[in-house]
Amino acid sequence: MDIKPLRYFQAIAEASSFTKAAEQLHVAQPAISMAIKKLEAELDLTLFHRHERQISLTDEGKKLLLHSRRILRAIDDARLEMEELKGLTKGEVRVGIPSMLGSYYFPPILMAFRHRYPELDLSVIEGGTWQLQQMLERSELDLAIIVADVLPQELHARTFLREQMLVTVAKDHPLAQQAAVSYDDFFREELVMFKEGYFHRKVVDRLAARTECTPNISFETNLIPLIKAIVNQGFGISTLLGMVIEEDPDLIGLPFEEPVWLDLSIAWRRDGYLSRANQAFVDFLLEHS
Structure with a gap:
């Protein structure tokens, strides 16, 4: 089977x-x-349902797409490894980073990495941890920062940072005087949350399920400055990492009575080829964490 038609087939399937x-x-x-x-x-099969203005995969096409992704990913990995052995590539790192970390933790690390390896191309994608994990599994990213209680079998990961999620309130909020906040007290408040798919939101949803509480979410936004502004104006409370509010005098970060810790990891596909450029980024991150 020729590889080029497989690439065409996959592109059509993904673009519909x-x-x-x-x-x-x-x-x-x-x-x-x-x-x-x-x-x-060649296959003696129909791969697409062809409608007037739309196409969709047949059952046979869906099965071929699974094989196609594995085959093309393996070929791309092999080609990259061979090119690196011959010294033909410049090197590229495609890494996915959650918004909170992308804004507050990673900028100095990314700049220091570029300073050490100016010949490498660095592409950073921001998104929710679930979105980034899916992109990683589809080979749309080489590396991704994830928060996973249970690591998918398809991924390998190294933990580089342990951070506590803090209840974030305005300095004049009644909870600001407490040493810690119970889950019940937290869920009685109006909440300002990230949208679903972000680790900030997944933590809260998991706590709500465990305590059988219904979150009273009054605002949903992925914009951290907006979350901080809403909390500061007293229209709700949130949970953020300490690094996000440590230089903001108008906000207070309080631990939960039962602390919530997050293990942040850098992940890559277990069956994929980790290029020298990506290995350099992993090593650099672990060295500077």
């Missing part, structure tokens, strides 16, 4: 469009259509 796939691949649409027809003839 022959036209969009052709644009992404910079290939004429008739060439892609012909390649897929030949692939279907």
